[in-house]
Amino acid sequence: AQKVTQAQTEISVVEKEDVTLDCVYETRDTTYYLFWYKQPPSGELVFLIRRNSFDEQNEISGRYSWNFQKSTSSFNFTITASQVVDSAVYFCALSLYSGGGADGLTFGKGTHLIIQP
Amino acid sequence: EAQVTQNPRYLITVTGKKLTVTCSQNMNHEYMSWYRQDPGLGLRQIYYSMNVEVTDKGDVPEGYKVSRKEKRNFPLILESPSPNQTSLYFCASSRRGSGNTIYFGEGSWLTVV
Numbered sequence: 001a002q003k004v005t006q007a008q009t010e011i012s013v014v015e016k017e018d019v020t021l022d023c024v025y026e027t028r029d030t031t032y033y034l035f036w037y038k039q040p041p042s043g044e045l046v047f048l049i050r051r052n053s054f055d056e057q058n059e060i061s062g063r064y065s066w067n068f069q070k071s072t073s074s075f076n077f078t079i080t081a082s083q084v085v086d087s088a089v090y091f092c093a094l095s096l097y098s099g100g101g102a103d104g105l106t107f108g109k110g111t112h113l114i115i116q117p
Numbered sequence: 118e119a120q121v122t123q124n125p126r127y128l129i130t131v132t133g134k135k136l137t138v139t140c141s142q143n144m145n146h147e148y149m150s151w152y153r154q155d156p157g158l159g160l161r162q163i164y165y166s167m168n169v170e171v172t173d174k175g176d177v178p179e180g181y182k183v184s185r186k187e188k189r190n191f192p193l194i195l196e197s198p199s200p201n202q203t204s205l206y207f208c209a210s211s212r213r214g215s216g217n218t219i220y221f222g223e224g225s226w227l228t229v230v
Binding site: 006009035043044045047050091093095104105106107108109110 | 150152157158159160161162165175205207209218219221223224226
């Protein structure tokens with residue numbers, strides 16, 4: 001069975017600081033998908049990124065970047081120049097099928113990110 | 118607009134009173150799932166369905182039932198709710214196959230007293 005570990009339960013930084021959220025996963029399959037979701041205080045899940053196991057290229061989207069390293073089974077998420085609006089719970093998740101069907105998504109326990117003004 | 122719609126969004130109920138949380142998607146997706154979210158535990162899959170009349174247990178199915186009589190609907194049934202089922206529930210859907218987006222509903226906050 002697969003497993004996702006987000007060792008950081010809560011992180012608090014001051015606005016404009018850079019912050020990295022760690023995600024370590026375990027799976028025996030060679031084909032899998034990794035996700036990051038954001039959950040703001042309003043509760044909905046906001047999709048941020050999907051990455052398949054064959055694509056180890058790092059991804060940058062504005063202030064967000066993701067570092068996928070199969071060698072260490074990690075898929076870390078960095079926010080550059082953090083803003084108060086980034087305050088949320090962030091979940092890393094793993095699926096053997098991107099459709100989330102047969103095995104669904106295995107979520108980490110989440111990291112609560114607090115950005116202080 | 119692609120949507121997964123859950124109802125009710127908020128509910129306070131009493132122990133033992135049967136309730137159903139509805140989930141409907143308008144994207145003709147084959148896959149649908151229910152998750153519950155609890156503090157410190159993240160989200161865990163309750164049940165999933167790969168198509169009409171095909172359902173299976175996820176990681177935490179105890180105390181829940183589901184049905185998939187129509188492709189668009191996947192209701193979650195709590196036959197006799199208990200306080201430990203107080204949680205935030207999410208329904209999700211996606212198209213069968215790889216490389217597809219998973220769509221989540223907005224969540225249903227359920228409190229059992």
